[in-house]
Amino acid sequence: MFETLILILDATLRVSTPLILAALAGLFSERSGIVDIGLEGKMLGGAFAAAAAAAVFGSAWIGLAFAILASVGLALIHGFACITHRGDHIVSGVAINTIVAGLTVTLGLDWFSQGGQTPALTGDARFTSIVFPFAEQIADVPVIGLIYSELLSGHNILVYMAFVFVPATYWIVFKTRFGLRLRAVGENPHAVDTAGISVALVRYRAVIICGILCGIAGAYLSTAHNAGFLKDMSAGKGYMALAALIFGKWRPVPVLFACLLFGFLDAVAVRLQGVALPGIGEVPVQAIEVLPYVLTVLLLAGFIGKAVGPKAIGKPYVKERA
Amino acid sequence: MSNQTPPYAIELEGISKRFGAVQANKDICLQVPKGSIHGIIGENGAGKSTLMSIIYGFYEADSGTISIDGEQVDIRNSQDAIKVGIGMVHQHFMLVENFTVLENIVLGAEGGAVLKHGLSAAREELKRLETEYRLDVDVDAVVEDLPVGLQQRVEILKALYRGAKILILDEPTGVLTPQEADHLFRILKSLKEQGVTVLLITHKLREILASTDNVSVMRQGEMVAHRETATTNKDELAELMVGKKVRLKVTKDTAQPTGTVLSAKDLSFFDSQGVERLKKVSFELKAGEILGIAGVSGNGQSELLNVLSGIAPLSSGEIQYAGQTITASAPKNAAQMRDLKMAHVPEDRHKMGLVTGFDAYEAAVLGYQNSEVYNGKVLMNRKAMLSECEQRMTDWDVRPPDPFLKTANFSGGNQQKIVIAREVEQNPEVLLIGQPTRGVDIGAIENIHEQIVKLRDAGKAILLVSVELDEIMALSDRIIVMFDGAVVGEVPADQADERTLGLMMANAWNEEKGAAEA
Numbered sequence: 001m002f003e004t005l006i007l008i009l010d011a012t013l014r015v016s017t018p019l020i021l022a023a024l025a026g027l028f029s030e031r032s033g034i035v036d037i038g039l040e041g042k043m044l045g046g047a048f049a050a051a052a053a054a055a056v057f058g059s060a061w062i063g064l065a066f067a068i069l070a071s072v073g074l075a076l077i078h079g080f081a082c083i084t085h086r087g088d089h090i091v092s093g094v095a096i097n098t099i100v101a102g103l104t105v106t107l108g109l110d111w112f113s114q115g116g117q118t119p120a121l122t123g124d125a126r127f128t129s130i131v132f133p134f135a136e137q138i139a140d141v142p143v144i145g146l147i148y149s150e151l152l153s154g155h156n157i158l159v160y161m162a163f164v165f166v167p168a169t170y171w172i173v174f175k176t177r178f179g180l181r182l183r184a185v186g187e188n189p190h191a192v193d194t195a196g197i198s199v200a201l202v203r204y205r206a207v208i209i210c211g212i213l214c215g216i217a218g219a220y221l222s223t224a225h226n227a228g229f230l231k232d233m234s235a236g237k238g239y240m241a242l243a244a245l246i247f248g249k250w251r252p253v254p255v256l257f258a259c260l261l262f263g264f265l266d267a268v269a270v271r272l273q274g275v276a277l278p279g280i281g282e283v284p285v286q287a288i289e290v291l292p293y294v295l296t297v298l299l300l301a302g303f304i305g306k307a308v309g310p311k312a313i314g315k316p317y318v319k320e321r322a
Numbered sequence: 323m324s325n326q327t328p329p330y331a332i333e334l335e336g337i338s339k340r341f342g343a344v345q346a347n348k349d350i351c352l353q354v355p356k357g358s359i360h361g362i363i364g365e366n367g368a369g370k371s372t373l374m375s376i377i378y379g380f381y382e383a384d385s386g387t388i389s390i391d392g393e394q395v396d397i398r399n400s401q402d403a404i405k406v407g408i409g410m411v412h413q414h415f416m417l418v419e420n421f422t423v424l425e426n427i428v429l430g431a432e433g434g435a436v437l438k439h440g441l442s443a444a445r446e447e448l449k450r451l452e453t454e455y456r457l458d459v460d461v462d463a464v465v466e467d468l469p470v471g472l473q474q475r476v477e478i479l480k481a482l483y484r485g486a487k488i489l490i491l492d493e494p495t496g497v498l499t500p501q502e503a504d505h506l507f508r509i510l511k512s513l514k515e516q517g518v519t520v521l522l523i524t525h526k527l528r529e530i531l532a533s534t535d536n537v538s539v540m541r542q543g544e545m546v547a548h549r550e551t552a553t554t555n556k557d558e559l560a561e562l563m564v565g566k567k568v569r570l571k572v573t574k575d576t577a578q579p580t581g582t583v584l585s586a587k588d589l590s591f592f593d594s595q596g597v598e599r600l601k602k603v604s605f606e607l608k609a610g611e612i613l614g615i616a617g618v619s620g621n622g623q624s625e626l627l628n629v630l631s632g633i634a635p636l637s638s639g640e641i642q643y644a645g646q647t648i649t650a651s652a653p654k655n656a657a658q659m660r661d662l663k664m665a666h667v668p669e670d671r672h673k674m675g676l677v678t679g680f681d682a683y684e685a686a687v688l689g690y691q692n693s694e695v696y697n698g699k700v701l702m703n704r705k706a707m708l709s710e711c712e713q714r715m716t717d718w719d720v721r722p723p724d725p726f727l728k729t730a731n732f733s734g735g736n737q738q739k740i741v742i743a744r745e746v747e748q749n750p751e752v753l754l755i756g757q758p759t760r761g762v763d764i765g766a767i768e769n770i771h772e773q774i775v776k777l778r779d780a781g782k783a784i785l786l787v788s789v790e791l792d793e794i795m796a797l798s799d800r801i802i803v804m805f806d807g808a809v810v811g812e813v814p815a816d817q818a819d820e821r822t823l824g825l826m827m828a829n830a831w832n833e834e835k836g837a838a839e840a
Binding site: 177187190192 | 402437
């Protein structure tokens with residue numbers, strides 16, 4: 001029983017990682033007032049760029065660099081539409097998602113001729129597990145051994161990065177000058193403008209950070225969690241991350257827990273496939289898989305109180321004509 | 323005495339600014355001596371705010387120069403303005419509401435990439451500023467919890483913290499009680515004593531006369547006069563502002579009220595957040611009188627208009643009107659109230675009074691669009707709507723008299739005339755009218771006031787809500803004062819004075835009376 005729990009938690013960490021990265025990406029963007037429904041597209045674009053570059057250059061790190069470049073590129077398009085041209089944030093985000101979904105498959109077909117997939121990645125072209133020192137040796141120690149060797153040890157570098165990014169995000173958003181301006185620009189851009197700071201510049205920085213984090217999330221999907229790019233492999237994780245962001249009220253630590261909760265339900269769903277529960281019988285896997293969505297709707301519908309986002313979110317900044 | 327004049331704190335020469343077809347500022351010249359309080363007065367749309375925005379770097383002037391302390395400066399954005407020592411307190415505060423006072427003040431002048439050090443340095447500096455200028459504010463309070471008067475102080479501190487030597491205040495008293503306004507003027511005096519130059523933008527003559535050393539008058543984008551405040555008076559300034567003789571008083575006979583047409587008993591209203599916005603409000607409205615509701619904006623007047631007009635449902639209490647009893651369990655909606663001959667001119671004409679994307683003739687039937695007059699069997703009767711609109715535009719002197727002009731393209735005063743004409747021409751028994759002259763120029767104000775009095779003399783009941791005390795006192799026959807959702811006092815208009823009403827609006831009347839008796 002304990003071992004099962006550890007295995008589920010272990011899986012939770014692995015499935016939560018892209019959610020955490022994408023949700024933090026969304027946090028930077030939305031705190032600055034830019035709605036980002038395009039997390040999904042940026043992640044997918046990053047996943048494709050990472051797998052393609054890793055396949056060509058044989059290095060996961062080069063793959064990661066390309067993922068970040070691709071994702072930041074998409075983020076800048078979103079920024080250009082929303083910040084410079086005051087476009088509708090949702091329309092721009094959805095456009096990015098749609099374009100990326102088609103473009104990745106088309107480019108994949110053209111470049112690799114494998115039905116839209118990238119070649120399977122092996123060796124250095126993937127991020128591999130990091131085994132902590134002595135993990136093998138203490139694996140047999142009761143409780144602690146299992147926690148150390150299974151749960152904590154044996155993940156790839158991107159998983160650890162995601163967890164380090166949570167306190168880092170907290171520190172940046174709440175303890176630095178950039179963070180103060182970021183929050184201010186999402187609440188009342190006029191106050192920022194009259195304080196002599198460029199609203200556009202702060203927002204562009206925010207979307208670039210968002211792009212970087214989405215790129216890492218994408219690279220994780222194709223070069224760490226899986227061994228290559230598959231069509232639509234982000235599979236709605238970007239939207240889940242957005243839900244986690246709202247659920248966590250745009251605060252890094254609650255957002256982390258929201259992601260972990262969603263990841264946990266996902267891990268349980270995998271575990272429960274084909275398992276007959278006592279008294280209930282076999283639960284259709286779809287019923288479990290739908291839980292995170294049901295949960296989000298229920299919780300947002302009143303159990304967590306009103307989720308009040310940044311006040312100026314989604315509103316283009318226009319200098320008032322006095 | 324040396325014949326060389328010391329450099330002015332700020333000197334403008336030939337400033338012009340055009341927005342499309344509108345010449346907002348035309349060849350403006352202005353000289354403000356150091357350490358003085360200089361008033362700039364003008365009607366809405368006279369170009370005051372544009373001028374200040376140019377000084378603060380929000381807009382760039384098309385031509386002209388700005389000199390600070392005798393040196394010509396190039397102000398391209400707010401950052402430049404702050405650098406040369408200009409601070410601005412905007413009409414709508416530029417504060418981040420869920421930030422603390424301290425965070426708001428350091429925003430843009432954080433003193434380092436990491437906040438910690440900068441915040442504690444700012445805390446020290448603010449202590450000094452607060453004692454020097456007697457501006458007490460709790461720096462750790464969250465801004466949205468502070469009353470507006472204090473929020474304004476935060477804005478002033480923000481400017482001073484950035485080293486402002488020239489402080490611009492744009493319509494600073496619009497949201498303040500008379501007492502808060504007096505406090506503000508005391509602060510400005512002490513700033514002046516410390517050598518700060520103050521530019522005060524307002525359209526209120528009283529404030530200019532009470533607090534400034536010099537005054538400049540703007541009219542239609544031009545600077546039309548400069549005066550030493552001590553050598554001018556209300557009438558002269560008003561005349562300069564408008565360009566013709568105006569009456570500041572409304573001429574009307576004593577009211578001849580007859581029977582009660584509407585009686586409100588213990589009206590309460592809770593908003594969607596569960597906050598009690600109206601607290602057991604009771605009053606009677608008689609035919610042939612104007613009942614004025616005075617109060618600082620946001621003390622329940624808007625909610626009162628909403629429940630009376632049927633826009634918002636009552637939470638408890640009852641309204642007796644036109645033989646009907648309206649309660650929380652037997653509500654009437656806005657359309658039903660209209661059918662009972664209750665007309666409503668809402669406070670915010672853009673949000674509630676008009677659809678600004680509509681043509682004038684369409685906006686002129688809103689709320690009455692189902693009336694037989696405007697409808698054929700299937701389609702609306704456009705001809706009838708148009709001819710009626712044209713007629714009203716002549717009667718009410720709406721300019722330009724073009725029924726096809728988009729509502730948004732009329733000036734504030736003309737938009738308001740369209741709304742008031744629409745409501746009054748329906749020959750209502752009760753007219754609810756909120757902020758009838760907000761954003762309306764003086765010429766139109768006079769016209770609107772006359773119409774309201776005319777309606778009263780025709781034996782109708784009028785409930786007037788306004789945050790302009792002058793307007794309340796000039797028009798009303800009876801005045802009720804609201805504070806924090808409750809009625810705190812009632813005064814016959816002929817016994818009302820600004821001080822009494824002001825104290826009531828700040829809910830300090832009873833306290834002061836108590837203190838005097840003790």
